[in-house]
Amino acid sequence: xxxHSLPVRTDxxxxxxxxxxxxxxxxxxxxxxxxxxxxxxxxxxxxxxxxSIFPLYWTMVAASTDNTRVSQTPPPFLPGPNLFSNLAxxxxxxxxxxxxxxxLIVAGVIALSTVMFATLAGFAFAKLRFKGxxxxxxxxxxxxxxxxxxxxxxxxxxxxxxxxxxQLPAVIFPxxxxxxxxxxxRQYLSEALPDELVEAxxxxxxxxxxxxxxxxxxxxxxxxxxxxxxxxVHAWNDFFWPFVVLDMTNPTVPVALTQLSAGYVRxxxxxxxxxxxxxxxxxAMFVVFGRQIVSGIMAGAVKG
Numbered sequence: 102x103x104x105h106s107l108p109v110r111t112d113x114x115x116x117x118x119x120x121x122x123x124x125x126x127x128x129x130x131x132x133x134x135x136x137x138x139x140x141x142x143x144x145x146x147x148x149x150x151x152x153s154i155f156p157l158y159w160t161m162v163a164a165s166t167d168n169t170r171v172s173q174t175p176p177p178f179l180p181g182p183n184l185f186s187n188l189a190x191x192x193x194x195x196x197x198x199x200x201x202x203x204x205l206i207v208a209g210v211i212a213l214s215t216v217m218f219a220t221l222a223g224f225a226f227a228k229l230r231f232k233g234x235x236x237x238x239x240x241x242x243x244x245x246x247x248x249x250x251x252x253x254x255x256x257x258x259x260x261x262x263x264x265x266x267x268q269l270p271a272v273i274f275p276x277x278x279x280x281x282x283x284x285x286x287r288q289y290l291s292e293a294l295p296d297e298l299v300e301a302x303x304x305x306x307x308x309x310x311x312x313x314x315x316x317x318x319x320x321x322x323x324x325x326x327x328x329x330x331x332x333x334v335h336a337w338n339d340f341f342w343p344f345v346v347l348d349m350t351n352p353t354v355p356v357a358l359t360q361l362s363a364g365y366v367r368x369x370x371x372x373x374x375x376x377x378x379x380x381x382x383x384x385a386m387f388v389v390f391g392r393q394i395v396s397g398i399m400a401g402a403v404k405g
Contacts, residue, residue, distance in 0.1 A: 157380070164188065164374035171369045187374035191361060195375050196349075200357035201382065203269060207343075207353055208336035210273050215332045216325050218278040223286025224317050228299050229309065238287070244280045253345060260346055271346040272353070276336065282328055289324040290317065330390070334383060354379040 165184035265271040340355035
């Protein structure tokens with residue numbers, strides 16, 4: 102019985118690559134396309150923009166009228182003729198010039214120190230290995246659970262012992278760094294900073310501070326910009342602790358505004374004029390640095 106073997110082809114072409122799933126190809130095709138919002142999205146954006154701007158607009162309207170007109174029902178919804186005169190009165194009666202300088206010093210120093218210390222601590226908790234790291238991080242996070250009002254009395258006694266009562270260092274030094282900032286930077290650097298970059302710096306012989314300066318800071322710049330802005334606004338608007346430790350001879354802006362509400366009959370238009378003066382520096386900062394802040398937030402979202 103004779104068996105016939107099939108001829109073997111020696112010129113068999115290479116196996117064709119497997120086709121990618123149609124769903125994956127469709128997703129890649131759609132990834133490069135620009136998505137357009139529908140009419141409902143524009144309506145929602147307009148409504149949210151109006152709701153966000155209305156408090157500022159109402160402050161300007163109330164600051165431009167007199168106290169009698171503000172108290173009427175219905176209240177005015179169009180600006181009046183007394184805006185600049187009320188702003189001048191609020192500037193003089195509340196000593197807003199000195200208060201703004203003090204707030205600028207306090208908020209600027211607190212924001213800068215918080216950004217630097219929080220970035221250092223965030224880098225240590227995110228990328229360095231040392232004993233007790235997790236326990237220490239839990240301790241830092243646990244301080245956020247303690248109400249700040251519980252430490253007012255011992256903190257005030259400490260400032261009095263140091264001779265800083267009624268002075269700006271009493272406001273600055275207790276808030277040079279925040280647990281929220283440390284946790285924020287730690288979370289950002291854990292995702293945005295690759296371990297390979299840190300190891301490459303170690304291989305090149307760089308110590309931790311050199312790695313922080315040359316590698317960590319460029320990577321952390323978007324998050325640092327966001328943290329600086331958040332901290333600056335919080336320090337500028339802080340009222341409770343500056344009101345406790347400062348007086349009217351050396352106030353910050355929120356403390357100075359309490360001078361406008363003194364008296365038996367409160368002039369609401371004058372109070373609104375002072376509030377508008379205290380808001381203008383923050384608005385100017387958002388106008389000047391708004392693009393950097395938005396780009397920092399978007400870069401952090403992409404890296405995360």
